[in-house]
Amino acid sequence: MTALLDIDQLLNELESGLRQVLADRGVDQPALIGIRTGGVWLADVLSKRLGLDEPFGELDISFYRDDFSRIGLNPRVKPSSLPFDTEGRDVILIDDVIMSGRTIRAAMNEIFDYGRPASIILATLIDLGARELPVQPDVVGRTLALEEHQRVKLRGPEPLHIELQEAGH
């Protein structure tokens, strides 16, 4: 299983997939935004790999989560930081893992409060399926089908690696 989750291999997939989508859409100045925390580590790596000069944005979606009415406010919230104007920009949104799609919905709502982007390209390192909302990534490092007791987590930032946990025991 660890061989399947070689981080460099997945990052290569993500990078080449992104280059393809950017070329297809004719985007040459994308604005990169990572979702805290795993997505921010990935944005750091991909920003270098794609040779982007502009600093990337960091999004903390705690104020936009749809489970606030169930569990309250995340006490570990940190300020979001977008060091560019999103208005009219082509945005690459990055997260480590996509499952229900709720995090991405919250992130898109937050991005729109900074301005109206021209487009958003969604990239995730791992897609676990189990979607609850109609949100699909444009680029995926690897699609995985986990057993019910398994959890996957990106650890980092140095070194960046993927951890497969056997939960519940």
Add this chain to the structure above:
Amino acid sequence: MTANDPFPHHLQLTRDGQLRHFLTLDGLSRDLLTDILDTADSFIEVGERTIKKVPLLRGRTVVNLFFESSTRTRSTFELAAKRLSADVLNLDISTSATSKGESLSDTLLNLEAMASDMFVVRHSQSGAPHFIAESVTPGVAIINAGDGRHAHPTQAMLDMLTIRQHKGGFEGLKVAIVGDVLHSRVARSQIRALNVLGVAEVRVIAPGTLLPKDVERLGCTVHYDMAEGMKDLDVVIMLRLQNERMEGALLPSEREFYRLYGLSRDKLALAHPDCIVMHPGPINRGVEIESAVADGPQSVILNQVTNGIAIRMAVMSMAMGGQLAERQRTQAQGGQV
């Protein structure tokens, strides 16, 4: 916990330690106060966006219940609630039904019947917000916006946020609170917050007639001589002289008070050169503070106002979140029992 505080502290926390009301700083840990400051930091960033609004309290109703008038506190609470997407109702009770003889309990029952989710309460009676928190329908959050001489916890927390922004933290700081401590609920909450957050020293500087009895027991040292008290200060907090609350002759004259306890440029020069100057407002220029100091480079008085919105957003969203999480748990348990 001070021995003379008659209010129960568990009232404002859920069983797993989340905030559900915000009534007093008594009984709240350093970790919780730090969580409030950290959350407020994130709300400061929200206030700098094109759209200064987040959806946390969308569809919730917040009632500003002010039994005592206040412009700044009420307007920052209103703006805070609106930036959290809540619907806000401002009730100035001195001009409403209570003046027609309706009791506090009846007023509250009527407001609850309008499906309110949060009351922000200011009252001239110490303990009024606690009374409301004890009698209100479960699930409704109460925020204290100042009660009698007891507490003004959101003001104290916005002051702590301002200090942390300018000083980076609390360790080693020497802080003085100057002036009318006797009538000040703000001073009580500030002394508590400064001690919990771990500053090196809290001083009060005032004439004996404007100090409450046994003020040292709150956790501070007393200086009657301002020149002495200003030495090595990192933060000086001026209090407004509350003339409207003065009964009898506590002061010879405003001019005499300014000469002895007013913050002039000369007196400020005795403090550390980086000392910041704070004031909860509204300021009486020439009574407790010289204009040149209030508007000077060491003054952070207007930062305090901006921080007030962020602190109130933090406290409101944390308390509402605690209430909602508790409702959820109760419902889940109800299904099993």
